[in-house]
Amino acid sequence: MSIPISTTPLPRKGKIIQDDWKKEQYIATVTAFNKKGKKFGYIYMFKNTDDVQKLISQLNKHIFVASFLILFSILIFIFFLSKALTKPLITMKEATKKLSKGDFSVTLPKPSNDELGELSHSIQTLANDLNYLKQERNEFLASISHELRTPLTYINGYADIARRKNLDEQDRVQYLDIIQEESQRVSSLLKELFNLAKLDQNTFSINKEKVNLSNFFRSIYERVLPAFKNKGIDLVLDCPNNIFIDIDPIRFEQVLINLLDNSLKYSNETSTTFIKGSELNGVVQITIKDQGIGIPPADLPHIFDRLYRVDKSRSRATGGFGLGLAIVNQLVEAHGGEITVKSQVGEGTCFTIIIKQ
Numbered sequence: 073m074s075i076p077i078s079t080t081p082l083p084r085k086g087k088i089i090q091d092d093w094k095k096e097q098y099i100a101t102v103t104a105f106n107k108k109g110k111k112f113g114y115i116y117m118f119k120n121t122d123d124v125q126k127l128i129s130q131l132n133k134h135i136f137v138a139s140f141l142i143l144f145s146i147l148i149f150i151f152f153l154s155k156a157l158t159k160p161l162i163t164m165k166e167a168t169k170k171l172s173k174g175d176f177s178v179t180l181p182k183p184s185n186d187e188l189g190e191l192s193h194s195i196q197t198l199a200n201d202l203n204y205l206k207q208e209r210n211e212f213l214a215s216i217s218h219e220l221r222t223p224l225t226y227i228n229g230y231a232d233i234a235r236r237k238n239l240d241e242q243d244r245v246q247y248l249d250i251i252q253e254e255s256q257r258v259s260s261l262l263k264e265l266f267n268l269a270k271l272d273q274n275t276f277s278i279n280k281e282k283v284n285l286s287n288f289f290r291s292i293y294e295r296v297l298p299a300f301k302n303k304g305i306d307l308v309l310d311c312p313n314n315i316f317i318d319i320d321p322i323r324f325e326q327v328l329i330n331l332l333d334n335s336l337k338y339s340n341e342t343s344t345t346f347i348k349g350s351e352l353n354g355v356v357q358i359t360i361k362d363q364g365i366g367i368p369p370a371d372l373p374h375i376f377d378r379l380y381r382v383d384k385s386r387s388r389a390t391g392g393f394g395l396g397l398a399i400v401n402q403l404v405e406a407h408g409g410e411i412t413v414k415s416q417v418g419e420g421t422c423f424t425i426i427i428k429q
């Protein structure tokens with residue numbers, strides 16, 4: 073057996089002697105040992121490299137299999153992860169495609185708590201809002217066509233009767249009066265709708281100025297008082313003299329006239345309507361409170377909707393279009409304010425407007 077000795081000095085502390093033992097048949101080590109403090113000799117140890125080579129090649133195999141398995145698992149993991157990430161994105165893409173085609177019946181899966189979840193939630197909210205707007209628009213158009221159809225039916229019917237030859241003059245004039253009234257109703261409905269459309273598009277301007285609230289109330293009070301007196305309803309004004317408010321007096325007058333018109337229409341005689349103004353920490357509060365018929369709780373959330381009336385079958389003489397409060401709401405919002413309502417059937421209704429100064 074030949075042992076190739078390295079050219080470098082031999083390691084004498086049990087280390088391998090050969091430079092490249094993997095190519096050799098044996099691994100050799102040498103260890104010096106002393107006796108009584110003096111160098112006594114060397115121990116040479118040899119080990120067949122076959123076993124070691126076998127172990128190494130087995131280990132290599134294991135490492136290779138393990139690496140392969142790890143790589144395979146990583147690929148599978150990436151595949152499923154990318155699927156999990158892209159699936160909601162694909163669903164959202166399909167949903168937005170549907171939305172752009174006008175189909176708002178979109179249902180996205182329950183969103184997770186990450187950015188994708190937020191995006192999915194936003195798309196769902198957008199779809200719901202668009203769906204709601206679509207339904208509202210359809211209902212609005214149905215209400216308008218109904219509102220227009222009724223007076224037009226009257227006009228048509230009475231025009232037929234008025235045309236009869238054997239009709240006496242007094243009846244003819246009466247029918248013509250009805251035709252005129254109904255056509256005026258149609259034209260005022262169209263005017264109101266046009267006003268609302270303008271409010272919607274913000275094509276109207278609000279010209280704010282500082283107004284003394286008490287004086288402002290007084291001028292409106294004097295204007296509406298005769299109508300209230302006529303119906304036997306008391307009108308009470310309560311507002312300190314020192315409140316100033318930034319409003320467009322012409323537009324805001326429309327707000328109060330509409331609310332007072334409702335109080336007048338929906339209150340019985342011997343009741344009282346209150347107009348009240350107050351200010352606290354720069355917030356002006358205006359209330360119009362009546363002791364009228366009140367609004368049922370189920371109708372309360374809808375009264376600011378266009379063409380919404382609690383009593384759909386109200387007589388044509390007293391019935392409005394159900395547009396007054398929609399206009400009031402838009403005008404108050406345009407002033408940066410907020411209007412709320414409280415009502416109790418049989419006891420009365422209270423509208424409160426809040427405007428920050």
Ligand SMILES: Nc1ncnc2c1ncn2[C@@H]1O[C@H](COP(=O)(O)OP(=O)(O)OP(=O)(O)O)[C@@H](O)[C@H]1O
Nearest residue numbers: 334335338366375381382392393394395396397421
């Ligand atoms: N003060 C009130 N008391 C009782 N019900 C009210 C009062 N104000 C409003 N309402 C109810 O709310 C509905 C909507 O009011 P809104 O002012 O928008 O319409 P309207 O008075 O019927 O018609 P318009 O104001 O267009 O002439 C009314 O039809 C009525 O049923």
Ligand SMILES: [Mg+2]
Nearest residue numbers: 334392396397
């Ligand atoms: Mg009204």
